[in-house]
Amino acid sequence: xxxxxFIRGCHEFEKHEKRDAMYKMATFILSHFWGKHSEMAxxxxxxxxxWNQAFYRYGTLDFDKLEKCIADNFSQIExxxxxxxxxxxxxxxxxxxxxxxxxxxxxxxxxxxxxxxxSPVSVAKALHLLAPNxxxxxxxxxxxxxxxxxxxxxxxxxxRFCELTKALANEIRENISQPHKxxxxxxxxxxxxxxxxxxx
Numbered sequence: 198x199x200x201x202x203f204i205r206g207c208h209e210f211e212k213h214e215k216r217d218a219m220y221k222m223a224t225f226i227l228s229h230f231w232g233k234h235s236e237m238a239x240x241x242x243x244x245x246x247x248w249n250q251a252f253y254r255y256g257t258l259d260f261d262k263l264e265k266c267i268a269d270n271f272s273q274i275e276x277x278x279x280x281x282x283x284x285x286x287x288x289x290x291x292x293x294x295x296x297x298x299x300x301x302x303x304x305x306x307x308x309x310x311x312x313x314x315x316s317p318v319s320v321a322k323a324l325h326l327l328a329p330n331x332x333x334x335x336x337x338x339x340x341x342x343x344x345x346x347x348x349x350x351x352x353x354x355x356x357r358f359c360e361l362t363k364a365l366a367n368e369i370r371e372n373i374s375q376p377h378k379x380x381x382x383x384x385x386x387x388x389x390x391x392x393x394x395x396x397x
Contacts (some may be wrong), residue, residue: 198323198365202397206387207375208291209396219247234271238264241323245304251381252316256309263275266303267327270296277328281369282381285331285363292354293359299322317351325381333362336387342392 210370211217217328246253246281267274273296278289305315324332335358342348343361345354347394375383390396 198368200369203369203373203383203387206390206397207270209390210386210393213394213396214395216249219244223396224324224329232267232271234264235325235380237267241267241326244326245319245322248322249316249319252314252319253306255311255314256306258304258319260308262307263303264301268301274327277324277331278388280328281330282333282359282363282366285359289359290356293356296324317355318349320351321355330379330381333358333381333386336389338392339385339388342388 223240223244226243227237230236230240232345232386239338241263242258243261245258273292277296297317297320300320301315302318304319305321306312316336317340321332321335325334335343335345335347340354340358343358345358345361347354362384363383365384369384370380373383378386
């Protein structure tokens with residue numbers, strides 16, 4: 198990894214992206230209402246309906262289903278929330294796959310002509326907000342760049358993406374100082390600048 202390029206990617210993200218206000222607000226809502234599953238679902242929805250508008254413009258998600266998913270998996274979510282991506286191991290793979298598939302169902306579009314359509318991008322965003330030090334973010338272009346495209350077996354591809362993110366985090370951690378952002382968030386900013394937008 199070229200550390201200078203990584204830092205430049207993060208700077209370009211901050212320069213171009215105004216949407217990060219939504220990320221900060223959703224993060225605050227989740228922290229403030231942690232343990233209150235209904236309000237947590239609202240916090241996730243605030244971000245997802247804005248951050249993944251390209252998907253949800255065709256229909257909305259079922260907030261009750263999302264709330265139930267959070268409640269049913271809350272102990273596991275809390276466990277991941279306390280961890281850093283550097284602690285990822287093979288022992289986590291089955292739990293991450295199961296959690297990914299649960300949220301894939303909970304975050305699908307539930308009304309309109311495309312009812313039932315699912316978004317692996319929304320799942321990654323939701324998991325990241327719930328455990329921002331552990332779960333990485335991706336989109337179509339980022340997943341392709343890491344050879345983790347999710348058209349088939351998205352849960353397995355996401356686990357592989359977690360592995361690659363851990364390796365990258367371990368490589369850059371000692372050279373990056375951003376106390377107000379997680380290393381996983383910084384990696385997403387770099388990926389977004391480089392692969393999604395082509396700013397660097």
